[in-house]
Amino acid sequence: MPDLADAVDLALTDPVTSALRGRLRAFGATRGGAARFDADVSPFGALPAAPGPGDWADLAALCGPGAEVVLVRPGAGPPAVPPGWELVRDFPGVQMDGAAVRGAPDPDAVELGPGDRAEMARLTGRTRPGPWLARTAEMGRYLGVRHEGRLVAMAGERMRLGGEGPAGATEISAVCTDPAFRGRGLARRLVDAVAAGIVARGERPVLHASAVNHGAIRLYRAMGFTLSRDMRFDLLRTPH
Incomplete structure (x- = not known):
């Protein structure tokens, strides 16, 4: 279409x-x-x-x-x-642009809700993945990974664009991992899991990154995302 x-x-x-x-x-x-x-x-x-x-x-x-x-x-x-x-x-x-990304659910990912907001704020405060304010988590669905009960990685949905289903896209954001747990592939797994939820609604996953964050851009390219434009x-x- x-x-x-x-x-x-x-x-x-x-x-x-x-x-x-x-x-x-x-x-x-x-x-x-x-x-x-x-x-x-x-x-x-x-x-x-x-x-x-x-x-x-x-x-x-x-x-x-x-x-x-x-x-x-x-x-x-x-x-x-x-x-x-x-x-x-x-x-x-x-x-x-994640038009070619299918994503994959992750059995270790848990959905984060209002009771997790304080932990989410602490994790983003330690890792600085981008703007995180008091109501940011209300914009969409967020998934996290816990270790011994502690939230150590998360990713979620921020801007929802266009209409629903094939007429829409949803931005993946707040991709972050506690420094002590980096190098284990948690960010990739969570982006895949969030993308899977977006694709299941018939929408296109998209994301934004700093132009100088070459490591993140390489990761997203390896996952099937393509560079669509400078922002x-x-x-x-x-x-x-």
């Missing part, structure tokens, strides 16, 4: 807006051409491909004065911000 594939590809060029105008609309807000997740869910925001002054003003209104937002967009270079805005940190990334995750501060 090429029309559905084209719709998913279009959503992937602007994942934040697609998520917040679709299946994750309860987790943020849009205003004009701008979009922003709630501040306790994700720092991500978005603008049109060629934003004008009104678009920047809409994003500033969604965020509030002097607030930080991570602008997510395709591209190879940092954004040209208007006067009053500050580029705090430029962050190049890549988007990886930016630039940290900005709104005008005061």
